Amino acid sequence: MTDRDAAIERAELTTGVSPAVAIEELVSERPESPWRLTWRRFLRHRLAVVSAVFLLALFVTALLAPWIAPYDPNAIDLQLAQFGRPASPSLAHPMGSDQVGRDLLSRVIHGSRVSLAVGFLATGFAIVVGTVLGAIAGYAGRWVDMAIMRVADMMLAFPPLLFLMAVLVGVRPSALTISLAIGVINWMYVARLVRGEFLTLRTREYAEAARAIGVPTWAIIFRELLPNAMGPIIVAATLSIPAAILTESTLSFLGFGIQPPTASWGNMLQNAFTYLRDYRAWWMGFYPGLMIALTVLAFNFVGDGLRDALDPRSRID
């Protein structure tokens, strides 16, 4: 028996598997999983972490609004707002009241439901439609790609606000209809992004390997490649939520959005406008405005944090 055989046998005795494996086992260590790495990178982003905590608190508040809000958001209290003068912030009403004495804190809390619902629904719609169409366009190429992307280009050419107002004049504005409408004007951005990802993903050798195995095309697109495009899609989603929230606020502000008396941050802001001029009731606009700004900022910070964390090129040292 040669020494080489002896070495092989030793390796086999110690581990019970083939020698190459045994030795690999001895010398290699498990690297960190990609998700753990992503998580650690995200945690290094201070602002993103703080923002994520803020958003979490906001979700909980929105979810538990009826129990958390100190008053009924639509309860009118004419004692409080005498002669239609908004009551300024006090201990009982920390954010003051509006011209009919409704508690602004309660309205801000309930308004968060509308903002978040629209943000998520609209984004969800845009992401699903955009991802499916973008993935098909990018993977199939040629005329399929041409057709889908021309439609997207056409829709991009529409002025978005005009489109929304036109639609919302026709249908009754609710969180759902507004979300769908906002989704309709946003899926193209997602589709473009996803198409770009798929243009490179489809040339990856593992896509070719799947084809060579005989995996059906839909499974290659959605089961092989899509998980590899999730990083950018998640980032796009996080960044499109605040955009949808802003759009909803704008619509409500212009009177095309959620109709009073249901509270939304946008229609509260619009309502505040008159009283800011006549009564210097700054609190009526300040708090809803602050919430819009904070929420939008927080989503953007989280999006930035995710972008860095999901980028395989960024490193931890």
Place this chain on the structure above:
Amino acid sequence: MEPTGPRRDQPLSAPAGGDELLRVEELRTYFFHRGTTVRAVDGISYQLNRGEVLGVVGESGSGKTVSGLSLLRLIDSPPGRIVGGRIWFDGQELLSLTEAEMREIRGNEIAMIFQEPLTSLNPVFTVGDQIVEALVLHRGMTKAQAREEAISLLARVGIPNPAERFKAYPHQLSGGMRQRAMIAMALSCRPKLLIADEPTTALDVSIQAQILELMKELQRDFRMAMIFITHDLGVISEVCDRVNVMYAGRIVEQGTTPQLFTSPRHPYTWGLLDCLPKIDEPRRQRLTPIIGQPPNLARLPSGCTFHPRCPYAWEKCRVEEPPLFRLPEGQTVRCWLYEPSRAEAPVRLIAREEIEVRRVVDHRPLLEVQGLVKHFPITRGILQRKVADVVAVDGIDFTVNRGETLGLVGESGCGKTTTGRLVLRLLEPTAGTIRFDGVDLRSLKGDQLRSFRRRMQIVFQDPFSSLNPRRTVGSIIAQPIEVHRLAQGREVEERVRHILERVGLNPVYANRYPHEFSGGQRQRIGIARAIAANPDFIVLDEPVSALDVSIQAQIINLLQDLQLELGLSYIFIAHDLSVVRAVSDRVAVMYLGKIVELADNAEFYGNPLHPYTKALLSAVPRIDPARRGARQRIILPGDVPSPINPPSGCRFHTRCPYRFTPCDKIEPRLRDIGSGHFVACHLYDPEFAEQAGLAGKAVPATEAVVGSPGQG
């Protein structure tokens, strides 16, 4: 014999006079990552004389590049740092210089060139401007002088139309031209020392031969010392005077080139030499790989770092680290076998298993390809108007018999990969027929084709992009089994475990992700996926090109074993002619989308006929120190022409040393000139025999060099 180990307690010796240019003492460069220390270079010492060429050889990750960068103090810090040692260069100690003084040395006294010149040339400046800048900066020339000098340098490194190319941006040049431009830039300041890090690894053999020739010539003319870093022992044998063999950040053997090849001493060197397929040895069933894989530099094994892979290791090796022993012949070796107190001289085991090729070739064709053509249209503008065609494959015929391996070789861009994809119908052919087991593949549609795919598989070159990073190894291998419903439920898992074991991987790896594996292991996973559905036929597209030589031998053995065991037929695509010799039954050479020669393995290597084949074979660097310089080499001029507008007549006529009258007008057909040896060249066509006889005798018709390199 006396150990020449670490001598840190001795006073610093002044640099020796005479011819010594560089002396490195106990150099250590570490990288610090998240609490671990990667000892990339761990106490290396060597010296180099003026005008001498030192080779540094070792597998990837052995510290070759870092040792080169350390000489220039180009280590990124953090995470890296030179933590110890001395570098004496021309009377100065480099590690004690200030950064400003060091800048004077870099580019001026010591220059470095890299494997991929694109990354070291600035993409936004023209090649000429970059050389001019160096000349103005380091040699104090005026702009006009520098311009003239730059053009003459470009001419000196063999760039045609230097005044024209002066204005080219790096991406506008071919790989070979870029490497020449990089060399011109490195030489612009007449350095005393040139460090070349794998300068020819990214190039095709015919271009590699040109660049090696050029470097040897320049090194002689400029009397420049050179450190030549490479993993290719053939290259070492051709250009170097002395060699350092590196393993895990240390030098394990040092000696002259003839010593290294005629009387290697270290078990690792033995392993390296044994695991290489040799172009001048007939085909064998198995190569002799080095077992295991290179160690993790952050967790080096105890004692001798090579002991987990060393067939000679004994107790002492695991515990104590060997020093460098100096042998009477002047070689130094880091291995306990050479401890002076050991009585018996070490015996090198007969490593190569003399197993004859066992073949079960059935002479009924499994795959028959006729008139296969693939054009890729180049389109412009929004209307996608077709402006030209890339002629990737242009009418090729071949067959693959059952149980046989057809080797497919040729330089980059000649259409090898496209051919492989076409026969699997991963690409739609422009024309031609493909019959697989009698079935016309092009007539299959949709589901029919998909179920046919069970029988034909592919293994890719790049072990990193060929595995889906989001799937576990188990689910990657299970995929073909599930798609073709070959098993259900637990039975799938059972089969996956069995296949993993079969390709030499631990079955517990099934729930790990691809990024947790090394290149060689990933290639095993790719092979496991390919065999999972019991195919008959596999296209192997450069399956070992991305791997280190020791791992390459493991994979080649695995592929050959699987072939015999499962009765597989292969198309083995490669650019390395030695590897192809080791694995193929028959070999086909492609040039610009055409097969120019096809013959049985022994016939092909023993009696190559086509001028292109001859040139390719002669360009392969060989381990043959005795005949170094005496070997006649055919160095082809220029680059492979563009496949967009391939040359008329014989496509090779622009570079062919034997070109004669009909060559640029009439296209030669691939003809059987006897016993299955096919050649497409007018020299072997009876119709042109008379003229060919004249051409054969005449001086080669182009400026091709048929020279005897390496003398001087």
